[in-house]
Amino acid sequence: xxxxxxxxxxxxxxxxxxxxxxxxxxxxxxxxxxxxxxxxxxxxxxxxxxxxxxxxxxxxxxxxxxxxxxxxxxxxxxxxxxxxxxxxxxxxxxxxxxxxxxxxxxxxxxxxxxxxxxxxxxxxxxxxxxxxxxxxxxxxxxxxxxxxxxxxxxxxx
Amino acid sequence: xxxxxxxxxxxxxxxxxxxxxxxxxxxxxxxxxxxxxxxxxxxxxxxxxxxxxxxxxxxxxxxxxxxxxxxxxxxxxxxxxxxxxxxxxxxxxxxxxxxxxxxxxxxxxxxxxxxxxxxxxxxxxxxxxxxxxxxxxxxxxxxxxxxxxxxxxxxxxxxxxxxxxxxxxxxxxxxxxxxxxxxxxxxxxxxxxxxxxxxxxxxxxxxxxxxxxxxxxxxxxxxxxxxxxxxxxxxxxxxxxxxxxxxxxxxxxxxxxxxxxxxxxxxxxxxxxxxxxxxxxxxxxxxxxxxxxxxxxxxxxxxx
Numbered sequence: 001x002x003x004x005x006x007x008x009x010x011x012x013x014x015x016x017x018x019x020x021x022x023x024x025x026x027x028x029x030x031x032x033x034x035x036x037x038x039x040x041x042x043x044x045x046x047x048x049x050x051x052x053x054x055x056x057x058x059x060x061x062x063x064x065x066x067x068x069x070x071x072x073x074x075x076x077x078x079x080x081x082x083x084x085x086x087x088x089x090x091x092x093x094x095x096x097x098x099x100x101x102x103x104x105x106x107x108x109x110x111x112x113x114x115x116x117x118x119x120x121x122x123x124x125x126x127x128x129x130x131x132x133x134x135x136x137x138x139x140x141x142x143x144x145x146x147x148x149x150x151x152x153x154x155x156x157x
Numbered sequence: 158x159x160x161x162x163x164x165x166x167x168x169x170x171x172x173x174x175x176x177x178x179x180x181x182x183x184x185x186x187x188x189x190x191x192x193x194x195x196x197x198x199x200x201x202x203x204x205x206x207x208x209x210x211x212x213x214x215x216x217x218x219x220x221x222x223x224x225x226x227x228x229x230x231x232x233x234x235x236x237x238x239x240x241x242x243x244x245x246x247x248x249x250x251x252x253x254x255x256x257x258x259x260x261x262x263x264x265x266x267x268x269x270x271x272x273x274x275x276x277x278x279x280x281x282x283x284x285x286x287x288x289x290x291x292x293x294x295x296x297x298x299x300x301x302x303x304x305x306x307x308x309x310x311x312x313x314x315x316x317x318x319x320x321x322x323x324x325x326x327x328x329x330x331x332x333x334x335x336x337x338x339x340x341x342x343x344x345x346x347x348x349x350x351x352x353x354x355x356x357x358x359x360x361x362x363x364x365x366x367x368x369x370x371x372x373x374x375x376x377x378x379x380x381x382x383x384x385x386x387x388x389x390x391x392x393x394x395x396x397x398x399x400x401x402x403x404x405x406x407x408x409x410x411x412x413x414x415x416x417x418x419x420x421x422x423x424x425x426x427x428x429x430x431x432x433x434x435x436x437x438x439x440x441x442x443x444x445x446x447x448x449x450x451x452x453x454x455x456x457x458x459x460x461x
Binding site: 076148 | 286287300315
């Protein structure tokens with residue numbers, strides 16, 4: 001995996017960005033954080049040698065991608081780690097709009113919790129977190145990866 | 158109408174004798190749908206409650222409490238819970254090699270032929286994301302499927318490598334436990350996919366048997382002293398099973414251990430096939446699609 005282990009300073013910066021965007025102080029102490037050239041962050045259980053990670057095709061869990069202006073787009077798993085305690089940038093969806101979100105379509109929110117327009121928001125339904133979207137004036141753009149979309153209304157021919 | 162290829166029929170009439178019609182009946186049956194709870198993300202009770210609420214009928218798999226046979230009109234893969242990685246869809250038979258391996262938190266485990274990851278993800282769950290799992294496979298396509306499933310399950314202690322497992326010692330790691338679920342003719346999986354029998358031939362079985370022995374040899378080299386290796390296939394063919402168990406004991410010096418899997422209907426390995434006698438077959442288990450209405454499997458446990 002072409003990624004390097006993040007220094008303590010870089011991990012602290014990651015923590016600060018997560019806190020700024022989602023209001024959560026995350027504890028990364030049981031993980032080594034790795035970052036690649038695309039600014040994608042991976043969480044790997046502590047103690048695995050860097051040399052092994054270098055020759056790996058994949059390792060740990062993809063947490064999210066750092067973006068410009070101190071923003072971070074979280075993966076589905078990243079949103080599940082952060083979401084439980086998030087106090088900012090959380091969008092709550094109803095059943096119908098969640099189905100649209102999971103199909104990769106634009107959807108409407110039912111409720112917004114401390115959300116900032118044009119920033120990433122965590123998608124919440126019940127107590128579950130389904131990944132990230134981007135909050136626009138007229139709705140939320142779905143960022144569900146293609147491979148993970150759930151096609152329920154669009155039928156296969 | 159679906160029929161066994163001629164060579165396959167002849168071979169398994171000889172092996173199964175009176176039970177052969179039971180195998181033939183499985184041509185017209187389907188393996189039971191099964192899901193495994195991802196205990197890294199949700200409890201068994203919570204998932205059960207949620208799925209029953211959407212109308213699923215769940216029946217605990219007798220050989221593993223955190224897996225269920227499922228009856229539903231809908232697709233298993235189109236629920237919110239599946240999207241969230243709260244369960245993994247797999248055949249209930251493929252739980253067995255990992256149950257026999259019995260991985261523990263903190264151990265160093267190799268899954269040598271890991272894709273698409275049903276067993277690796279199960280190992281990660283049992284290890285509670287502690288220790289290290291090397292999940293290896295050989296082609297980019299298989300690695301992609303494996304990585305996708307590991308991500309979804311939330312496994313943080315798995316490192317995926319792409320190499321021919323016959324070269325696995327290049328990693329320079331010694332393992333406490335190894336799962337060697339080798340590439341095989343998959344003849345036990347015809348209940349899930351009849352297509353596998355289109356590729357079945359005695360020639361293919363022999364070629365795979367040779368590869369499986371090479372994989373066994375390579376795995377033994379990276380197993381710690383007193384370490385455990387579980388060898389399994391979803392093949393029903395003795396050349397890929399009992400014959401390789403004999404090879405592992407007689408040529409590689411591994412010690413077979415007796416295994417029991419509570420709740421699973423199985424029989425011991427074949428004592429003989431054709432002119433061959435299998436001295437250690439009593440240590441192995443094999444089950445056919447008609448035993449549990451799952452895919453057929455062969456599993457044995459060996460210690461270095």
